Amino acid sequence: MKPIVIIGAGQAGLALAAKLRALGCETPIKLIGAEPAPPYQRPPLSKKYMLGELDRERLYLRPETFYAENAIELVTGTCVAAIEAAEKIVVLDNGTRIPASQIALCTGADPIRLPKAIGGDLAGVYTMRNLADADAMADEFRPGARVLIVGGGYIGLEAAAVAAAKGLQVTLVEMAPRLLARVACTETAAWFKALHESHGVDIREGVGLSELKGQDGRVTRAHLSDGTDLDVDFVIVGIGVRPGVALAEAAGLAIENGIRTDAMGATSAPGIWAAGDCASFPHKGCRIRLESVPNAIDQAEAVAAAMLEQGAPYVAKPWFWSDQYDVKLQIAGLNTGHDSVIVRPGDKPGTVSHWYFAGARLLAVDAMNDPRAYMTAKRWIEAGQSPELAALADPAIALKSVPLAAPQPELAEAP
Amino acid sequence: MITVTFEGADGSRITTQARPGMTLMEAARAASVPGILAECGGACSCSTCHVYVAPDFFDLLEPAGEMEVDLLDFAWEPDPARSRLSCQIVLSEALDGLVARVPERQG
Ligand SMILES: Cc1cc2nc3c(=O)[nH]c(=O)nc-3n(C[C@H](O)[C@H](O)[C@H](O)COP(=O)(O)OP(=O)(O)OC[C@H]3O[C@@H](n4cnc5c(N)ncnc54)[C@H](O)[C@@H]3O)c2cc1C
Numbered sequence A: 001m002k003p004i005v006i007i008g009a010g011q012a013g014l015a016l017a018a019k020l021r022a023l024g025c026e027t028p029i030k031l032i033g034a035e036p037a038p039p040y041q042r043p044p045l046s047k048k049y050m051l052g053e054l055d056r057e058r059l060y061l062r063p064e065t066f067y068a069e070n071a072i073e074l075v076t077g078t079c080v081a082a083i084e085a086a087e088k089i090v091v092l093d094n095g096t097r098i099p100a101s102q103i104a105l106c107t108g109a110d111p112i113r114l115p116k117a118i119g120g121d122l123a124g125v126y127t128m129r130n131l132a133d134a135d136a137m138a139d140e141f142r143p144g145a146r147v148l149i150v151g152g153g154y155i156g157l158e159a160a161a162v163a164a165a166k167g168l169q170v171t172l173v174e175m176a177p178r179l180l181a182r183v184a185c186t187e188t189a190a191w192f193k194a195l196h197e198s199h200g201v202d203i204r205e206g207v208g209l210s211e212l213k214g215q216d217g218r219v220t221r222a223h224l225s226d227g228t229d230l231d232v233d234f235v236i237v238g239i240g241v242r243p244g245v246a247l248a249e250a251a252g253l254a255i256e257n258g259i260r261t262d263a264m265g266a267t268s269a270p271g272i273w274a275a276g277d278c279a280s281f282p283h284k285g286c287r288i289r290l291e292s293v294p295n296a297i298d299q300a301e302a303v304a305a306a307m308l309e310q311g312a313p314y315v316a317k318p319w320f321w322s323d324q325y326d327v328k329l330q331i332a333g334l335n336t337g338h339d340s341v342i343v344r345p346g347d348k349p350g351t352v353s354h355w356y357f358a359g360a361r362l363l364a365v366d367a368m369n370d371p372r373a374y375m376t377a378k379r380w381i382e383a384g385q386s387p388e389l390a391a392l393a394d395p396a397i398a399l400k401s402v403p404l405a406a407p408q409p410e411l412a413e414a415p
Numbered sequence B: 001m002i003t004v005t006f007e008g009a010d011g012s013r014i015t016t017q018a019r020p021g022m023t024l025m026e027a028a029r030a031a032s033v034p035g036i037l038a039e040c041g042g043a044c045s046c047s048t049c050h051v052y053v054a055p056d057f058f059d060l061l062e063p064a065g066e067m068e069v070d071l072l073d074f075a076w077e078p079d080p081a082r083s084r085l086s087c088q089i090v091l092s093e094a095l096d097g098l099v100a101r102v103p104e105r106q107g
């Protein structure tokens, strides 16, 4: 029997394999990953693992025994070089050709690197995607060391929090006029800026990195776009990722902000599926791609069902979290298209939530140490309900007493 | 090794062994216990690792932190006398023999 071949042994790849078995699939499964480690969770890489509070084994999503027990052939340290889409043949980098019954692309995303021309290839310059990245920079985290973090998104901010907690001198530059420019409102950005500044992080918004200079091939100095120079011991680059589309693109699959899939996770080639960070899919009349663990798991499980012809269209319920210092940020929904934000203080000091609306429709919430606001919003958003704006904005009204607004029409379906 | 047992909502039982220092969620994940989703991987952010801990062991647990208490309030049919997030329970010899029931659903 030809196996189901899953390309990419990350969060989505593992979830897909496990779900196939849970649904009773008896076809052989090959789970092929480029990294040497078995499937592991990435979020702690910029959080507890980097802080030294979590052992390596605890990153692994399943113990070694799981794979044999579930007849999942895990092939690590092996890169898939090509797919022959029409025949469904997977070609490994060592030339092995594997005819597959079905193929799933779970290739994740690749961090954007600094160009070589501005010093991106100097030693001491790191990106933050893989366990190997985290391990490579671990020794740099010495108290007093000067680190420059390039990019004020969640990964950059988490790295800044870890570095500050470990007693490093941290400078973070963000080229956009403010932190979190792509992903959060000005209120959330300002809140996190204040948080980091209270921990001694030097945040410079509207400032880009012009060039890194080095000595003997190792970074020593950074020129910034505002003309200032900084002495640095190492640099962490967190300027976003690109979806892992190379294999799919070379195989002639349709690409549209990631590997294009339909609501079931099917790509444009029959018998070839995609899930996780690499895949874009229809959502409320638009096409989106999400970079989060919950999406990787849920979408992969939906694809597993679809591969076994038990599928239903995937309905994303976006949520996300981030840990910085003693702050837990929880995000429910997607804020794209919002036109107003309501700031609501939580029940306890230091807790607050930012609620995104398009007109009267609740789109999303950013909750800082406020799990009640997060959970309440998540339920409302998933049920298509919105609270009354005026009541929500009144901190004297308890959240559980905030009435719901009249049902809002669904967003217009795009063609 | 510490022995823990998970009871499914359908009456199924999975008994497994865990090392001290592992969380109850990690023990469940390692044994592929159905119904423990643990989407956040133990970050106390999602509440999809909710379990009911049998009374004799519940009292031995470290009390839940504020974040856990708030998240549990929104879990599926929480029971203040038995509900916990399994990712916040660190296993020790004292918990050998612990029995946890998996709720009918998570959230
Ligand atoms: C530092 C960091 C912190 C994060 N924090 C959070 C968080 O707090 N919350 C959250 O929800 N999400 C977080 N994320 C995002 C989350 O980890 C990803 O969304 C998730 O891992 C996506 O899963 P995936 O399976 O699609 O991709 P991945 O987990 O990246 O797995 C893809 C795998 O495919 C392999 N691969 C690619 N091409 C090939 C090939 N040709 N052949 C063989 N193998 C291949 C790659 O090597 C990789 O191992 C974080 C990510 C990072 C990097």
Ligand code: FES
Pocket (backbone or CB within 6 Å): B025, B037, B038, B039, B040, B041, B042, B043, B044, B045, B046, B047, B048, B049, B085, B086, B087, B088
């Ligand atoms: S695993 Fe998410 S709260 Fe326990």
